[in-house]
Amino acid sequence: MQFGVIIDAFPYLLQASIATIGYTASGIVVGAALAIVVCAARFANSILFQRAALAYVSFCRGVPLLVMLMLIFYLLPLIGILVPASVSAVLALGLCTSGYLAEMLRGSLTAIPRGQAEAAQAFGMTGIDTWRRVLLPQAIRTCLPQVIGEFIALMKASSLISVIGISELTRVSMNIAADTYRPLEAYIGAGIFYLAINLCLAGLGTLAERHFSRGIIA
């Protein structure tokens, strides 16, 4: 093995790591926005909305990311939407993760005692204020650890967007492997970066958890 290859590749892998984190974060943001909508639909009074949300969640969880990626990659041009591959990638990541995020959010929401919303109602607070001030802040805090877990999982899954030519950690290591004819070293290098990002995220997660759990955990 020639570890020199890894050292030479270091700056490229570092840059690619930032891209990986960026795509993952964008995916989570898109996914979270979708998740809030889907979750609202699951709590809606209309059976139709509930069913639709349920089907959506099961679809997102059933379809592998690679398939979702291809689906969007081919679907968008078909319906006349021409966007860069990076947008397709973020959309696919967001769709895939939104089903999981919606379920996490739902879990945290149902864990909040009913009385808390009733107290808000009894004071004459609006439904929107009750959600915005009482329910969501708590739900988001209690599902934070799971969301961080999901972030890490999505970060690893995001290696698949390399197949549509997105230049992230896996793609860059493939290029390095091809250029240097040292695939073993190139992939080990990428692996080291994935592990490092993992550690950083987990650490940040612990900090965030400690910060946001104020009050919720006695």
Add this chain to the structure above:
Amino acid sequence: MNMLQTLWHYAPLLLSGAGVTLWTWLLGSVLGLAIGASVALLRRLPVRPLQWVLRIYIEIIRGTPFLLQLFLLYSGGPSIGIRLSALTAGVVCLGVHAGAYFAEVFRAGFEGLPKGQIEAASSFGMTSFQILYRISLPTMLVAIFPSIVSILISLSKETVILSIITVPNLMYQVQSMTVETYSAFSGIAALAVFYWVFVECVARFSALIEYRLTLFARRDSAEVRA
């Protein structure tokens, strides 16, 4: 050609692809369960270096993407003398990957065993073998069943990725079909629906089994087992 004719024309290829997908999933699962159980058991041995090695295996596998692991074995392997066919590399990779996740689940299962039940069993004079088979294992299996299923489902979705290293599975065949017919979307859409239905079926079926397994814990149906 319309969609149906296309599908009919490619049916043999698609069927063989589906076969490969199922086969890799099954082999990967069995290999993964075997690795996971062995690792979990070995980790209980009081040998420090061994514990370290196993811990590192688990952390590395769980900390890196499956695709990267696949590349490492399939393209990186030959430079240290490991030459595997795409199919073998794929199955080995699935097994090694799932093994790390299974190992963690089994470990949690061991640790979660309620001490009191074991003490109760030994107070009646049951042998440790009897305790393992009659008390520990059944309790543990019921407790970890949902986690096992969720890993199996994830693994079924990971099998798609093998198409990237040219394992001729369903994804691979659908893609080669779409290359020839220029109707990329419909093929992928059909594949998405296939996976959706498959995963949903597995999830429902296992929920049913889980319900049967945990009947004893439900008050409303306490008599069903009696």
Add this chain to the structure above:
Amino acid sequence: MNKVPKIAIRDVCKRFGTLTVLDGVSLDVHQSEVVCLIGASGSGKSTLLRCINFLEAYDAGEIRIDGHLMGYVDAAQKQRRPMSDRMLRQARRDIGFVFQQFNLWPHMSVIQNVMEPLLRVRGLSAEVAVKRGEVALDRVGLTDKRNSYPLRLSGGQQQRVAIARALAMEPSLMLFDEPTSSLDPELVGEVLQVMKGLAAEGMTMVVVTHEMGFAAHVADRVAFLDRGRIIDVGPSQQVLHESKEARVQQFLQTYHDRTNF
């Protein structure tokens, strides 16, 4: 008294599916009066209280607060519709509700809990809300806990915060649903003390309680609910000591047996 009662409950019925929980309840509560609702578990006390501020929608009958129909647009029984959310919120602003489980919002500090309804519902500025909140906390004797999170407080302290939160809204009427039932016995006193103070200041209060001592000494009147009906109501001494209803006597007897060990 021929003034309009603070609360006028007329023939109120409430069903959950096929279960009739309130079966024609009528009761007047006058300005500055303290009325205790007692009765066995499941007799419908909480449901009645929750109907008063329309946390539960009653099916038939009327509940009027200061003469205004609660929860429905004033119209003949058959064709009435629930009032708009806006009107309902307006009606609820002036009714304080204290729950058995406190229902403080755990992610907000004590003072934030007290300020929240003032900011959102009364539309006060933060400065004014802080001042009012501090006054309310002072009344329940918890000024020093203003920056704590609720789950770090004892049950009695949490319930006092919940009372302060309701008080800060300056309600004209307060409803208490078993405010001491989830407290350890030695913490019950501090909460009852606060409630006694409120009664002395002339607050109109409806209190569901199993604290017969409070009912006997603080309540002006006691109403006894049994299977969704008020079977006895009157001055507290009369209901608690001289009731002619066998069901009431029996309930109070088991109560005495349990407390006089």
